[in-house]
Amino acid sequence: MKLNILGCYAATPRSLNNPTAQVLEIKNHLFLIDCGEGTQVQLRKNKVRFSRINHIFISHLHGDHFFGLPGLVSTFRLLGRKTPLHVYGPKGIKEALTLLLKLGDSWTNYPLLFHELTSSDSELIFEDDTVSVSTIPLQHRVYTNGFLFKEKPGLRQLNVAAAEKYRIDRCYYQNIKNGKDIRLDDNKLVPNAELTFDPPKPKSYAFCSDTAYTTSIVPLIKDVDVLYHEATFLETEKDLAPKTKHATAKEAASIAKAANVGKLILGHFSTRYKSIELFKEEAETIFSNVALADDGKEFDL
Amino acid sequence: MKLNILGCYAATPRSLNNPTAQVLEIKNHLFLIDCGEGTQVQLRKNKVRFSRINHIFISHLHGDHFFGLPGLVSTFRLLGRKTPLHVYGPKGIKEALTLLLKLGDSWTNYPLLFHELTSSDSELIFEDDTVSVSTIPLQHRVYTNGFLFKEKPGLRQLNVAAAEKYRIDRCYYQNIKNGKDIRLDDNKLVPNAELTFDPPKPKSYAFCSDTAYTTSIVPLIKDVDVLYHEATFLETEKDLAPKTKHATAKEAASIAKAANVGKLILGHFSTRYKSIELFKEEAETIFSNVALADDGKEFDL
Structure with missing residues (x-):
């Protein structure tokens, strides 16, 4: 299981930071999780083969998680893609993409299949012989899901x-x-x-961004190997977290501890901070195995 | 009059090339022309102050000219913008932006004013004491306008x-x-x-992208100081130009010559070409004063 962070910074742009997008390689799949503006260029820079992406999971419809999708879908068409593309995301995502493609008179010449999400309970949204994907309902300003990726036990x-x-x-x-x-x-x-x-222990990865601090997710992500949890703010700005429905580094660490996860990766840093090292320091006061996401960073899990 | 090229490459992305966007500084205005994906980051990299942009002109609704607009509009909101933003573009642009902002529950807290274009004749779309802007109807796969920016004569x-x-x-x-x-x-x-x-001679700039070769634009851009004309293809791919409704470097130069413009800037290069120098060489067989656009390049006109 490999995780490639294409972007992990919050909304307002800076020259060198990218909004949320990441590629999870799990068993024989390459899943794209969120697709902020500029993701297609980040995929190129990180040498990810476009043709290997068949499933895209969108947490919510804020621009910094979603505005790269129309461009990527269009580029797949220009590259002559033939294989189906599955897009999982909040209701409305189909209407938005359809309208943009219609206005550009550039409907895809490959099957584009939308799986619109509306449930406030966790649900299984993808499953095959090797992997399952379920939603993790999050608490944000708009309807938002995290995603839980679980390997199935392999053969003995x-x-x-x-x-x-x-x-x-x-x-x-x-x-x-x-x-x-x-x-x-x-x-x-x-x-x-x-x-x-015994077969190798099946691995699991939980992506939780964007969300306010909520213990409701703990039973869903119990004992996962790796948790990516947003940490938009440091303690100095902790008052902003509940107002904007985001979390602090310490809150993310509390969730990691309560859920007994193996490793915590922090991301979605506000671009107000010059350095992100303090996020690790603050989280480590609560939970020991903490890593920081960064654009272009690869985790071999 | 200054022209800052933020991006000038055609649709499919490469690591270091950006789709179409440019900033024209004319009199006291800073006009943004087209807004491909990643434009807001290009604005940052080129140190353009976001608050100086009050008018955005969109030629057509293909993604490489338009998919950066939702993100930029959202960022203006996050930065606390209060002043009105005027967006000029093909009919449908309002519906698209409105839907995307509605889905993200993030309507702007500044006035966002759309000026939707439908005419197939040139029309005056902006005018004040110092500058006028008119459309230049182009021939492309979807409804497309170029834009003609003209200074008004100053005081004696x-x-x-x-x-x-x-x-x-x-x-x-x-x-x-x-x-x-x-x-x-x-x-x-x-x-x-x-x-x-006498006051300084008023300057004029014509932006023509994307378009097939069409002499219909010649009377509209007659004697302009600077013409930016798309040149997607070289002679080796000239058969592709009419099929895709794009132009070659030589065709752009023919238009420049027929319109007796002062200077021709070529852009919208297909990313299939490793080097863009040949575009200049081919155009110069027909018209002498040719420059090549490039991402981040600034022209002091």
Whole structure:
């Protein structure tokens, strides 16, 4: 599981900071999470292959999380894309994209499939053999969801030495990986546990931005390996957090601690701060494993 | 008159190229012309003060000329703008912006005034004491206008030495600048021409992008000081020009020659070309005073 931060700064632009967008590589998928203005250029700069993106998850319809989507969708068309693109986001996202493409007389020549979200409860929105994605309802000024990405348990791993010891034919190996016990020619049953190792522990990633401090998300993100939680403000501006429905570094750390997550990544920093190091310092007074997002940074999780 | 090119490349993104946007400083105005994705960051990089922009002219509703506008309009709000913003562009631009701001529940707290264009004839769309702006109907895949910016003649310039020779009181100086003759105490009439110099020649700038080659624009841009004309393609791809309703460098130069303009600036280069030098070479076979636009380049006209 790899996370590539394309942008992690709050709304007002600066020369070198980008609004929210990140690419999560999980199993065989490359998921784009949020798409602030300039995301397509950030994808180029970070050498992400456009054709690998088939699913885009949009947390909410504020510009710094969303205004890069019309351009990216248009660029896919110019690049001759044929494969379907799935867009998950708040109700209204389809109307907005459709209108912009209509006005430019440039409807996509690939299937563009919208999955509009309206529920205030967590719901499963994507699932295949390897991964599931659920919403994490957040508290912000407009309807907003975080997203929980979970690997499914992989196949058990073959203990080749054990299988060879019992002289088991290779044609049974797939059955063993699938968890089956094996009956030998002498009718003895070898339990699967003797022939396999546990699969790697499935990993999970929770993206929570933008949101006010809310403990309602704790049960949903309990024990995730990695939590990305917004931290727009430091303690000096903590009064602004509830007013703007954003969180502080300490609040993000409290959520991480309550949910017993493995690692906390902070992002969505207000551009008022010259340096972001203080975010880490303040969060570490509450939770120990804290990392800072930054534009172009890659986390190998 | 100064022209700051924020971006001048065609649609598909590259790491270091920006889509169309430029800032024209003319008399006391700072006009933003087109607003491709990323324009607000380009404004920051080029140190343009956001508060000086009160008029934005959008040629057409393709993303590479327009998708930076929602973000810029939103940023103005976040920066606490109070002064009105005038947006001139094709019909539909109001519906698009309104929908995007409504979905983000972030309507501007400053007056946002749309001037929607529908005419296929040139029309005067802005005028004050110093400057006028008219549309230049272009031929593209969607409804598109170029824009003609014209300074108005300034006041005549006082010849102080001549005024002093005739011992004319200073209280008449403004009348002299306004073009009045002056009657002396001995009843002698001094004609205005003896007391003044001609004002500086009013300058003019024509922005023509995107467009196929069309001589219909020649009468509208006759004798302008500076013409910015799109040149998406070189001769090697000239077959693509009529199909995509774009122009080649040579076609842009033909228009410049027929219109007898002072200087031709080429832009809107396809990102397929590694170098843009050939655009200048090809245009110069037809018209001599050719310059190439480039992101961040400033022309002092």
